[in-house]
Amino acid sequence: MHTDAEATVQGVVDDELATNGPGTIVVFEGAFHGRSGVTSMLSSSPRYRELLATWGLEVVRLPSPDSQRCPHAVAGAGCGPGCREAVTRWGSELRGIGGRDFGRKVSAFVFESVQNVGGMVEPDHELLRAAVRHAREQGAVVIADEIFTGMHRVGPRWGFQRSGVTPDIVVTSKGLANGGAALSMVWSREPLGSPERYRPGSHSSTYVGIPSALAVVDTVLDRWERWTTxxxxxxxxxxxxxxxxxxxxxxxxxxxxxxxxxxxxxxxxxxxxxxxxxxxxxxxxxxxxxxxxxxxxxxxxxxxxxxxxxxxxxxxxxxxxxxxxxxxxxx
Ligand SMILES: Cc1ncc(COP(=O)(O)O)c(C=O)c1O
CATH class of the missing domain: 3.90.1150.10 (Aspartate Aminotransferase, domain 1)
Structure with missing residues (x-):
């Protein structure tokens, strides 16, 4: 039985599911998000996509955010206004297929605050902010992949703090366990991570909640806390x-x-x-x-x-x- 508050949360979640996905995922050119079935499809490298291809997953690639290496960049001035506009165009063509009600849904915009595999690329801040704003307008969830950039690797605790964008979901790993254990973490704003959506047990697998891995993270987090400078x-x-x-x-x-x-x-x-x-x-x-x-x-x-x-x-x-x-x- 739901309380009123729970029913409201459930309503929001249902609305989000109905609006958002599953559907198209949007990334920047140069993206790399791992080698699992779905995440490898987000990679800009065909070598990764071929490994465990998840056929049928639609991925839209926005122009490269690398203002130092992109041929369209304005020398010394970062990404140009044309590219900033280009990252806010996607969506219309997806929704247009077969008319308004038949359009593909856009589930998520996924980004790295510094693309490691893509060549140590820090997305132009204006470009990233424009892409995030547009993602929200399209009903997409904004996911920050902080697996590499989290825990001060690129300066602040989270890489997205460099550009001032606010994600809905944050995924992180490496700096949490410092190589001492295989472990990752997902944080999400409510109601995305509410028990109504992720019921107890829905994240269960053989390698979840291993006490020794959690002990490693506990120790590493204690050290982070002591590193006040x-x-x-x-x-x-x-x-x-x-x-x-x-x-x-x-x-x-x-x-x-x-x-x-x-x-x-x-x-x-x-x-x-x-x-x-x-x-x-x-x-x-x-x-x-x-x-x-x-x-x-x-x-x-x-x-x-x-x-x-x-x-x-x-x-x-x-x-x-x-x-x-x-x-x-x-x-
Ligand atoms: C940005 C980023 N995302 C995700 C991953 C996770 O990759 P995997 O799932 O293959 O371990 C990595 C690993 O290097 C990474 O650098």
């Missing part, structure tokens, strides 16, 4: 990486198009697709040590840098030295 420290790391990378990049303007730092991450944008070769040089240029960096098939001109958030000044100096050696190697 984290915002300031990560900003300092951002500045330390930016200044070193800028200095080294200036030695080879023919090879480096730009560098950028976002909290505890940075990217080096090269003038050509030689990031894979550079990655090898980062590891082998200094035979006994080397530096681990990442590159992806989606962005063969970008080197992704994600050091531990507690990296020190001396290690950053060494990093700059290795970067310079790798550039000299390519040159």
């Amino acid at each position: 984290v915002d300031k420290d990560v900003l300092r790391l951002e500045e330390a990486m930016r200044s070193r990378l800028t200095e080294v990049a200036a030695l080879h303007p023919d090879l480096v198009r730009g560098v950028d730092a976002m909290g505890g991450t940075a990217r080096i944008v090269l003038t050509g697709p030689y990031a894979g070769r550079m990655r090898h040089l980062f590891r082998s240029g200094h035979p006994d040590t080397g530096v681990l960096v990442a590159t992806t098939g989606m962005a063969p001109d970008v080197i992704n840098v994600h050091p531990p958030l507690v990296i020190g000044e001396r290690e950053l100096d060494f990093f700059a030295q290795v970067f310079e050696t790798a550039l000299n190697g390519i040159a």
Whole structure:
């Protein structure tokens, strides 16, 4: 039996279900949201989509939010007004098929506040805000994928705080367990996560609620809580990486198009697709040590840098030295 309040919640949930989905999912070009059946379909890379394809899932890709690498961007001024308008056009063509009542529904707009696999792309803030606003107008749920960006990886506790957008659902994982356990978390505003929608047991599976994994998260969260200067420290790391990378990049303007730092991450944008070769040089240029960096098939001109958030000044100096050696190697 429902109380009045519960009946109201149920009504809202029913309305949302009726309005929203299941239906089309909207993402940015360059998106990567994991390798499961549904999430791999959101990836911009066909390599991931082919693995476990969920056929029939309709995905709309908005223009790339990467104002540094996109050919339509206005030099030095981020995404242009044309692209901002383009991200607020979708919807009409979906609803138009077969007339108003036969249109496809738009369930969700899913975004990363910094696209890692897409090449360390921070969406232009105006572009992201416009896309979120439009998603809401279309009745879509706004989902922030904070699996990579959550827990201060890109500065504030949540990456979406950088642009000031407010999601309806947040998914996070990596920084919660710090590699000590396989665990992720979903937060949602009410009534999306209410017991009427997710009845007790509906999230049950063999690998849910493992006491040792929960103990790891408990311990990690305690440490986060004790790190009271984290915002300031990560900003300092951002500045330390930016200044070193800028200095080294200036030695080879023919090879480096730009560098950028976002909290505890940075990217080096090269003038050509030689990031894979550079990655090898980062590891082998200094035979006994080397530096681990990442590159992806989606962005063969970008080197992704994600050091531990507690990296020190001396290690950053060494990093700059290795970067310079790798550039000299390519040159
Ligand atoms: C942005 C993002 N979303 C989701 C995932 C989760 O991927 P998977 O489900 O394959 O572990 C990852 C993992 O790297 C990620 O970086």
